Amino acid sequence: MQRIENINAATMTDDKGYGLIQDATVIINKGKIEFVGAAFDAPATPTAEVINGNGGLLTPGLIDCHTHLVWAGSRANEFSQRLHGASYQEIAEQGGGIKSTVKATREASAEELLELALERAETLMSQGVTTIEVKSGYGLDLENERKQLTVARQLAEQLPVNIKTTLLAAHAVPSEFSNNADGYIAEIIQNILPTLANEGLVDAVDAFCESIGFSPAQTEKVFKAARELGLPIKLHAEQITNQKGAKLAADYQALSADHLEQLDEEGVKAMAENGTVAVLLPGAFYFLRDTQKPPVELLRKHAVPMAIATDANPGSSPIHNLPLMLQMAATFFHMTPEECLRGVTVNAAKALGENQRGVIAEGCYADLALWNCKDAAELTYQFGVNPLKTLWFNGVAHDRVSKPWSAR
Ligand code: DI6
Ligand code: FE
Numbered sequence: 579m580q581r582i583e584n585i586n587a588a589t590m591t592d593d594k595g596y597g598l599i600q601d602a603t604v605i606i607n608k609g610k611i612e613f614v615g616a617a618f619d620a621p622a623t624p625t626a627e628v629i630n631g632n633g634g635l636l637t638p639g640l641i642d643c644h645t646h647l648v649w650a651g652s653r654a655n656e657f658s659q660r661l662h663g664a665s666y667q668e669i670a671e672q673g674g675g676i677k678s679t680v681k682a683t684r685e686a687s688a689e690e691l692l693e694l695a696l697e698r699a700e701t702l703m704s705q706g707v708t709t710i711e712v713k714s715g716y717g718l719d720l721e722n723e724r725k726q727l728t729v730a731r732q733l734a735e736q737l738p739v740n741i742k743t744t745l746l747a748a749h750a751v752p753s754e755f756s757n758n759a760d761g762y763i764a765e766i767i768q769n770i771l772p773t774l775a776n777e778g779l780v781d782a783v784d785a786f787c788e789s790i791g792f793s794p795a796q797t798e799k800v801f802k803a804a805r806e807l808g809l810p811i812k813l814h815a816e817q818i819t820n821q822k823g824a825k826l827a828a829d830y831q832a833l834s835a836d837h838l839e840q841l842d843e844e845g846v847k848a849m850a851e852n853g854t855v856a857v858l859l860p861g862a863f864y865f866l867r868d869t870q871k872p873p874v875e876l877l878r879k880h881a882v883p884m885a886i887a888t889d890a891n892p893g894s895s896p897i898h899n900l901p902l903m904l905q906m907a908a909t910f911f912h913m914t915p916e917e918c919l920r921g922v923t924v925n926a927a928k929a930l931g932e933n934q935r936g937v938i939a940e941g942c943y944a945d946l947a948l949w950n951c952k953d954a955a956e957l958t959y960q961f962g963v964n965p966l967k968t969l970w971f972n973g974v975a976h977d978r979v980s981k982p983w984s985a986r
Contacts (some may be wrong), residue, residue: 580606580975581623582946585631588954589614589938590638590924595916596954597937604636606944609973614938629975631948634967637919637957638936639708639945641926642900644812644836644857644887646746647712647733648695648726651682653892666866666894667818670790676716676750679892683716683726691729692736698890699733701898704978706966708945709740711887711930713784715749718762720770723747727779738971740945742930744812745774748785748792748800763796767803775807782833782931784812787823794826801830810931816840817862828852834885834929838872839863843880846873850880855929857885858913858921860906861895874911884913885929886921904958915955944973 587602603620605613613620656669656678669675683691699710712730717723727743734741747766755762774780783804787797797813804811810833815823817837824835824845835841835849836857849856856877863871877884886907889895897903904918913921927936934942948968949957956965969976 579612579623579626580629580973581620581626582606582629582631582636582948583617585634585636585948586952587614587636587938588919590920591937591939596919598954602636604938604946606970606973609944611938611940611942611944614940629968632950633952635949635951635954635956636938637706637947637949637954638923638938639947639969639971640706640900640922641709641930641932641936642702642707642887642890642922643709643711643834643885643926643929644859644889645710645712646715646889646891647698647710648691648714648729649679649683649716649892650686650691650694651679651892653678653896656893667790675893677753679716680718680750680752684722688725688729691725692732695729695733696736698898699737699739702888702890702900703737703739703969704966705899705901705964706947706949706969707739707900708947708969708971709742709927709930709932709935711742711744713744713746713749715746715784715786718747718750718752719754720773723770724774724777724779727774731779738974738976740932740935740943740971742781742932743779744782744784745771745780746784746786747771748797750786750791759792759796763792763799767799771800771803772807775809780809782810782812784814786814787821787826788814788817789819789821794821794823797823798826801826805830812836812929816845824849824854828854833931836887836889837862839868839870841873841876843873843876846876846880846882849882855883855885855925857887857929858907858911859887859889859895860903860910861897862889863910864906865895865897871911874913883925883928884917884921885925886913886918887926899961901957901964902961905961908958915958918958919954944970946970
């Protein structure tokens with residue numbers, strides 16, 4: 579049993595704000611939160627290990643609810659091409675883009691992919707992340723989608739982190755099916771999805787509904803197949819063009835629709851009605867030099883929960899820094915610091931269907947982050963420094979050693 583004292587706790591349990599408790603005490607028992615409240619209300623725990631938070635801020639462990647963390651190769655050359663004038667779409671149409679990462683990922687062994695993904699996951703964790711969603715989508719056939727998702731599961735065996743896997747086989751059309759997207763969709767529905775779901779590798783199903791991806795009709799076929807297997811869905815929607823994908827996803831009670839720069843009010847309303855979370859990805863917005871912002875005002879107006887994630891991937895968001903996404907969401911999308919922190923805690927949990935994470939509440943997993951800061955807005959305000967002190971995963975504390983060479 580552990581007792582964390584002398585902290586301010588951002589519980590994220592109220593409707594809009596931080597759910598802040600000043601001078602709080604949190605008691606952890608058997609990996610779960612047994613008590614959270616004001617210090618003067620806390621029950622006695624004579625045998626507990628006492629942790630002095632030194633007046634720091636305790637938040638839920640952060641949740642990165644949209645990543646493509648398992649891949650091989652580099653797209654630095656495409657970054658150069660873009661800086662010489664080519665667009666992301668042009669590069670994709672010329673066989674680069676997602677396809678070049680598919681080639682490298684297929685060629686890599688599972689061991690090589692795991693090495694690369696461990697490094698990326700540890701980078702996220704060192705900044706307070708305790709849950710990471712990991713998508714496939716760089717394999718695009720049964721064997722290689724399985725390889726990606728298996729590596730994702732291995733991350734959770736090797737690191738103190740919660741991993742949620744998402745099958746994104748409908749990310750691009752592989753070369754074996756060139757000019758036959760419908761044929762590939764049939765392969766996903768009849769073979770890849772049911773096989774990998776049966777192997778326990780799939781927590782949710784996603785697709786890239788886009789002019790350079792799959793049509794709404796093709797996307798809907800994948801959704802139907804997911805629904806038959808009882809799997810929740812997510813969707814890459816309205817990133818480059820408005821395909822009305824968010825509405826389609828919401829009609830299938832999607833956990834989330836993600837990107838959403840081109841989202842219209844009809845889509846927003848459908849999301850509100852179906853409890854679909856809007857996952858905003860400011861890293862991709864920034865890296866693709868997008869100018870069309872997601873409709874944050876409309877999402878607010880219709881009370882759609884907003885989450886924020888890195889979209890960590892080699893093409894549109896080669897970024898492994900979730901706190902930076904908070905600052906970008908505030909600066910680019912004009913989200914408030916409260917919305918930003920909710921976006922990587924309570925709302926990110928909702929986007930993954932995790933109902934025992936993302937808040938500090940009795941009975942929930944003790945996934946917690948202790949930060950060396952007084953005001954919760956600091957987490958959105960500053961970046962480049964790392965105020966994380968201690969990270970708890972399932973009640974086990976891991977101290978971050980920030981400067982191993984110094985005496986501190
Ligand atoms: N949208 C994205 O931002 C990533 N996938 C997607 O559907 C980009 C993937 C890549 O360029 O490799
Ligand atoms: Fe993505």
